[in-house]
Amino acid sequence: MNQAFTDEQQNYLKGFMAGVEARRGSLAPAGGAAGGAPADAMRAAQDATIARGGKLTAEEKAKREKHPLDRWDEVVARAEQGRFPHGVDNLLTRWHGLFFVGPTQDAFMCRLRIPGGIITTHQFRGIAAIAEECGGGYTDVTNRCNLQIRMIPADKGPEVIERLGEIGILPKGTGADNIRNISATPTAGIDPHEIIDVRPVVRALHFHILHTRDLFGLPRKFNISFDGGGRIPVLEDTADVAFTAVRVEGEALFRLALGGITGHKDFARDTGVVLPPGDAVKVSDAILRVFIANGDRTDRRKARLKYVLDAWGFDRFIAEVEKQLGAPLRRAENSVDFSAQEKHGHLGVHDQKQEGLQYIGLTLPMARVTAERMRGIAAIADRHGSGNLRLTPWQNILIIDIPREAMPQVQAEIVALGLGWEASHIRGGLVACTGAAGCKFAAAHTKQHGAALTDYLDARIAVPQPVNIHLTGCHNSCAQHYIGDIGLIGAKVERGEEEVEGYDLHVGGGAGSQQRIGRLVRPKVAHDELGPMVLNLLRAWAEEDPEASFHDFA
């Protein structure tokens, strides 16, 4: 490396070169775009559906009429008229990262794209400014290591997208039938336990997706996730494509699992395939092309990857992927090891693999952070760290690269911001979707009820081990209620003549080493009756078998 570069610049260049290496020779798979397939894979798949006598859904017809990526001029024109998109226009505008979320909020929500949750303080400050000047003055951290800006007026939508682009945040395809933000181990590159530093491959795949038109316009949404083997669980087995780092005869490889969609009660299932990190982009590309060509475009309820796998079986699907790649994939015995994971490792102070450095995981009430606090967090990361932050699937933020001796000062500055890094075994694992405050599908105010539930429980019980509580407002399962130790899905509950907000109560779910779909123990519990009911469950566990995890007890 050139001696004139600073350490930070050298690290950036190293990461960049590793990304180039990950892409090299990988983007022209036999049968792919460069192998003679039509330029627009979505249209070719629609043509094939029609040729088989299938009737395209209304959404597919709209996508077919004019490619949604070519509709930016319409987005701008509507903004100039101060109008929001409705109906199918609302779906198509999501190709550009903007969601009209009426009638709940008369506003756009912008879902960003922050691959692996890796973000610089420069970007974080820029997003804070955009949220303040064009939105509600805050961002929400999502469980795909991502951020959302809310309360954006109709005329500000394009400005948000343009200003995000200026700081290197490109929200193209973050909604509708596209590949969502890539989630990954939030401690990539700093975790003493990691098997693979996933940053280069996440970056390479992120840009491959953004720059490959064929990969926009899938049958339905699509999630890809990488677990490099670190301390913080990534929940990759809830994704359509899950890469989990393993060691096979001393070699660090990814193990491939497919078809996760926990809202449909299915985890990504092991394929038996292992691959080197440098092949992950081309293997992802091949999987996507098989899905794009063969996913169901006549019934959106059956349009996710899981349903191709269910119809074909894994052997046939992998054979098609190999055909697409023009080469066989390698198989190995399953050797996934989750022993490094800590259930609430996303909170508190932890040593990094770099001698003398630590990271600190902040608690964020209701996963929301104001623009002012964003600037405060960025200032701490600049003053004491390397100017880098990470977002986790547990809806919180890590400040990284802090010298051990600076940590007390960092903690004092975090307290001064009104934030913290410690939480009870209950509060530390609370995950809630947007809920009725910002989503028209929600049957309940998930974030508010989650906060009230943890307040109630924390005042009455100190449980012996971490417990994860997931609340979602509807069956779309954005906060993955089926994998919580306690999982709550919004439901309307009759109370006399009235209808009140409540939840179907599930217990015993988990992911990774505790993989299990939660079971329904009580339907339709009113939100104000949740506290006593969950408290009884936790007391029964704490009294009967505190040595076991709640997951095992349940």
Ligand code: SF4
């Ligand atoms: Fe909205 Fe349902 Fe997703 Fe919650 S789970 S954010 S209610 S779509």
